[in-house]
Amino acid sequence: MSCDGEPTRKIPSLVQYCQRVATAHADALSSVGDEIRYELIKPVLTFCSPETLLRLETASPYIEPDTPELWKCHCERVYPMALGLHYTDKEPESWREVFFELRELEAKRLEEVGSRIRNQRLQAEERKREREIKITDKLPPAKRGRWSMPSQPKTLFQKTRSDAARMQKSVYGPRMIPAMPPYKSYAVISTSLAPKPPLPSSNPRVTVTAVRRPATASLSPLKPTSPPKKSSKDADQGCSTYLPTPSPTPKPSSDSDLPAPSQMSPPPDSDFGRSPGKKDLMSTLFMPKHRAHSQRPMQSVSTRKVPAR
Amino acid sequence: MTGDVEMTDDSTPKDDWVLITSADGFSFMVKRKVAMTSGTLKNMLNTESNFKEAVSNTCEMSETRGAVVEKLCEYMAYKAQYEQVPPKEDIPDFTERIPPEVALELLVAADYYEV
Numbered sequence: 001m002s003c004d005g006e007p008t009r010k011i012p013s014l015v016q017y018c019q020r021v022a023t024a025h026a027d028a029l030s031s032v033g034d035e036i037r038y039e040l041i042k043p044v045l046t047f048c049s050p051e052t053l054l055r056l057e058t059a060s061p062y063i064e065p066d067t068p069e070l071w072k073c074h075c076e077r078v079y080p081m082a083l084g085l086h087y088t089d090k091e092p093e094s095w096r097e098v099f100f101e102l103r104e105l106e107a108k109r110l111e112e113v114g115s116r117i118r119n120q121r122l123q124a125e126e127r128k129r130e131r132e133i134k135i136t137d138k139l140p141p142a143k144r145g146r147w148s149m150p151s152q153p154k155t156l157f158q159k160t161r162s163d164a165a166r167m168q169k170s171v172y173g174p175r176m177i178p179a180m181p182p183y184k185s186y187a188v189i190s191t192s193l194a195p196k197p198p199l200p201s202s203n204p205r206v207t208v209t210a211v212r213r214p215a216t217a218s219l220s221p222l223k224p225t226s227p228p229k230k231s232s233k234d235a236d237q238g239c240s241t242y243l244p245t246p247s248p249t250p251k252p253s254s255d256s257d258l259p260a261p262s263q264m265s266p267p268p269d270s271d272f273g274r275s276p277g278k279k280d281l282m283s284t285l286f287m288p289k290h291r292a293h294s295q296r297p298m299q300s301v302s303t304r305k306v307p308a309r
Numbered sequence: 310m311t312g313d314v315e316m317t318d319d320s321t322p323k324d325d326w327v328l329i330t331s332a333d334g335f336s337f338m339v340k341r342k343v344a345m346t347s348g349t350l351k352n353m354l355n356t357e358s359n360f361k362e363a364v365s366n367t368c369e370m371s372e373t374r375g376a377v378v379e380k381l382c383e384y385m386a387y388k389a390q391y392e393q394v395p396p397k398e399d400i401p402d403f404t405e406r407i408p409p410e411v412a413l414e415l416l417v418a419a420d421y422y423e424v
Contacts, residue, residue: 007392007393008392008393008394008395008396009391009392009394009395009396011387011388011391011392011403012403013419013424014381014384014403014415014419014424015416015419015420015424017384017403017404017407017419018407018412018413018415018416018419019416020404021404021407021409021412022409022412022413022416024409025409025412028409029413032413033413033414033417036413036416036417037420040416040417040420041413041416
């Protein structure tokens with residue numbers, strides 16, 4: 001009770017407590033009263049927003065002489081770059097004025113930038129809208145009017161044939177094909193005499209048949225149309241042989257577009273024409289033969305005219 | 310002169326109560342020890358002086374509202390009580406006991422009474 005010894009702990013003064021509370025609610029202040037020492041409220045005013053500071057100055061003008069430093073702080077805090085840009089070292093008369101001028105400048109700049117961005121966005125949207133899909137009645141202009149397209153779309157088989165032809169030409173170039181043994185001679189057998197094996201599938205374009213080899217020497221007179229060079233070329237080209245008779249139902253564009261199903265030149269079968277080890281890829285594909293070596297009757301005349309080596 | 314004045318009550322000077330009145334008619338009684346927390350009041354109530362306040366054990370805060378005086382007394386009691394408490398123990402924070410509406414007035418008063 002009467003022990004009034006030295007205080008063992010330091011309690012903040014009421015002044016400090018009040019300053020703390022007032023600072024926490026700094027922007028709710030509307031006036032600082034009739035007279036108050038500037039030192040007392042300085043920490044509070046430091047934490048006021050510029051609007052509150054203006055309001056307090058209007059309500060209690062006596063604090064105005066002391067506020068320039070506060071306005072200066074606001075300027076530096078909010079518009080540091082603009083301050084360096086527009087105001088050089090000279091001390092402005094009223095920092096409050098400086099602050100509001102800077103604020104206006106900033107607002108103007110933002111407005112400019114905002115409108116620029118808005119315009120850009122609108123332009124981008126315009127461009128995008130142009131590229132959108134539009135519904136219309138008119139047909140777009142035909143792209144390629146020059147080439148005539150096939151009247152019917154290619155069937156799968158036709159596509160396979162054309163692909164195979166392409167592959168054949170690329171894979172089986174002249175080098176890959178082994179040279180024809182020169183002594184062998186072949187003769188063209190009259191097609192009508194050749195027995196026709198049963199066809200697995202009869203397709204107007206490509207047909208498979210077996211050609212009977214000439215067994216006797218009487219048939220040895222060589223056909224000039226089968227020069228060794230050319231036959232070497234054809235030796236590996238598709239062991240499958242053709243039906244001599246042309247297909248009864250020709251496709252309308254087939255002859256013009258694809259090489260006519262030509263018959264194999266004299267090397268008849270896969271077993272004879274090449275080394276046994278060679279894989280017989282061509283037999284698996286219905287390869288159209290080279291037109292030049294076709295032995296079809298209607299083309300036979302022209303093929304003979306092919307230069308023979 | 311210092312010894313001539315006698316206290317009317319028997320209790321020791323440190324034990325007696327002090328009256329504090331506000332501008333709008335409120336009165337608060339606090340222990341002298343508590344009132345001595347305030348530097349201004351300590352001088353006012355100093356028995357060695359001839360101040361009216363010291364003689365009558367009364368302080369009239371004629372410029373301060375009752376609400377503010379109340380908070381003043383509250384703080385003085387808070388401080389007197391917890392000053393002796395060793396630092397390790399927790400004590401309540403007085404910040405919560407100050408409503409923002411009186412904060413500014415209390416600030417002015419606290420400054421005047423050197424609290």
